[in-house]
Amino acid sequence: MIPPGMCYLLDAPGLQIVTPVNSWEMKMSDSIIADFRSDTITRPTPEMRRAMAEAEVADDGREGDPTARRLEQSAAALTGHEAALFCTSGTMGNLVAFMAHLRPGEEVIAERDSHFLRFEAGGATAVAGAVPRTLPGHRGRMDLEELAREIQAGSRHRPRTALIVAENTHNLAGGAVLDVEYMRQLWAVAADHGIPVHLDGARVCNAAVALGAPVKDLTSGCASVMVDLSKGLCAPYGSLLCGGEEFIARARHMRQRVGGGVRQIGHMAACGLIALEQMVDRLAEDHRNARLLAEGLHEKRPEVVDLDQVQTNMVLLDTGPLGVTAAALCERLASRGVLALPMESHLVRFVTHRDVTAEQVAAAVPVILGVL
Numbered sequence: 001m002i003p004p005g006m007c008y009l010l011d012a013p014g015l016q017i018v019t020p021v022n023s024w025e026m027k028m029s030d031s032i033i034a035d036f037r038s039d040t041i042t043r044p045t046p047e048m049r050r051a052m053a054e055a056e057v058a059d060d061g062r063e064g065d066p067t068a069r070r071l072e073q074s075a076a077a078l079t080g081h082e083a084a085l086f087c088t089s090g091t092m093g094n095l096v097a098f099m100a101h102l103r104p105g106e107e108v109i110a111e112r113d114s115h116f117l118r119f120e121a122g123g124a125t126a127v128a129g130a131v132p133r134t135l136p137g138h139r140g141r142m143d144l145e146e147l148a149r150e151i152q153a154g155s156r157h158r159p160r161t162a163l164i165v166a167e168n169t170h171n172l173a174g175g176a177v178l179d180v181e182y183m184r185q186l187w188a189v190a191a192d193h194g195i196p197v198h199l200d201g202a203r204v205c206n207a208a209v210a211l212g213a214p215v216k217d218l219t220s221g222c223a224s225v226m227v228d229l230s231k232g233l234c235a236p237y238g239s240l241l242c243g244g245e246e247f248i249a250r251a252r253h254m255r256q257r258v259g260g261g262v263r264q265i266g267h268m269a270a271c272g273l274i275a276l277e278q279m280v281d282r283l284a285e286d287h288r289n290a291r292l293l294a295e296g297l298h299e300k301r302p303e304v305v306d307l308d309q310v311q312t313n314m315v316l317l318d319t320g321p322l323g324v325t326a327a328a329l330c331e332r333l334a335s336r337g338v339l340a341l342p343m344e345s346h347l348v349r350f351v352t353h354r355d356v357t358a359e360q361v362a363a364a365v366p367v368i369l370g371v372l
């Protein structure tokens with residue numbers, strides 16, 4: 001028997017999960033010049049640690065946690081939605097959204113390199129029963145005419161398209177931004193067919209800061225949006241799934257189903273409030289540092305970095321012209337104290353975040369160029 005989701009999980013008895021080079025356990029130099037692996041490595045700020053200790057809390061499975069409620073209201077206002085649900089992680093926020101939008105066997109259309117397809121352990125299929133149909137993207141964008149053609153009503157044979165997913169910023173496209181105009185066009189196509197849009201907005205605050213636009217201009221027309229607190233916003237935990245009252249009530253039920261109802265969750269929500277209220281504008285600093293890094297590398301080695309790709313806090317380095325794999329380059333960089341992640345066989349990702357300063361970037365550039 002094939003267990004649900006096996007196409008992603010490979011966890012049937014007798015099959016082994018093959019783990020590629022674990023770059024998180026790479027041999028590192030003793031002195032780290034800069035850690036560009038991910039904005040998830042950011043630790044809670046001193047204000048967050050204090051807020052955690054002092055948070056007003058109660059059992060969120062009973063009378064409700066007051067700090068979690070405040071966080072949910074704040075996220076709903078930020079994204080232009082009626083309600084929000086505090087989830088354990090971005091992955092859980094996406095999963096719960098799929099469970100609330102779809103019945104098993106219904107179709108989700110998404111860009112081919114979407115985070116939920118590549119990095120969320122197959123949950124959309126294994127748990128929510130989604131049938132993914134993927135379209136190639138350009139800088140994270142699906143072609144909207146192609147998207148309109150792919151939507152199907154469902155029949156005796158065909159699964160019904162029940163959801164469209166977009167990702168902003170797009171992780172594997174190197175933090176690419178979907179702008180307000182594109183989002184409006186996407187909403188129009190979806191509305192024409194009566195299909196909801198879920199936005200994986202793990203880094204939608206980065207997109208808003210890069211565009212100089214309010215977050216809600218990128219999110220209000222979506223049926224749901226997930227905003228992650230534990231990336232550049234520096235909280236240790238959590239995401240918010242935002243949407244209409246009815247949708248969020250259904251999502252709350254689904255969160256319970258996957259064990260995501262947490263009791264005195266206000267301790268974590270207190271960090272989330274600081275993330276949303278105090279950490280969003282700071283993302284501009286990460287974007288400036290990514291630019292600094294990209295320009296430093298491009299100046300000497302224009303063939304490996306495309307400056308147009310660098311819109312937010314990520315820089316992609318193409319190792320193709322160098323004739324080495326991304327994993328090999330990352331190992332060499334690590335031995336000189338610069339940490340980055342191999343994302344694809346020939347793509348290295350550098351992410352800037354609160355724990356990388358402009359001085360560290362300036363120090364890292366000659367080291368990276370030396371290795372190149």
Ligand SMILES: *Cc1c(COP(=O)(O)O)cnc(C)c1O
Pocket residue numbers: 089090091092094115116167169170171200202203228230238239
């Ligand atoms: C990180 C990320 C997620 C998952 O978030 P976690 O909090 O790590 O579970 C989802 N989508 C995108 C685009 C991400 O970058």
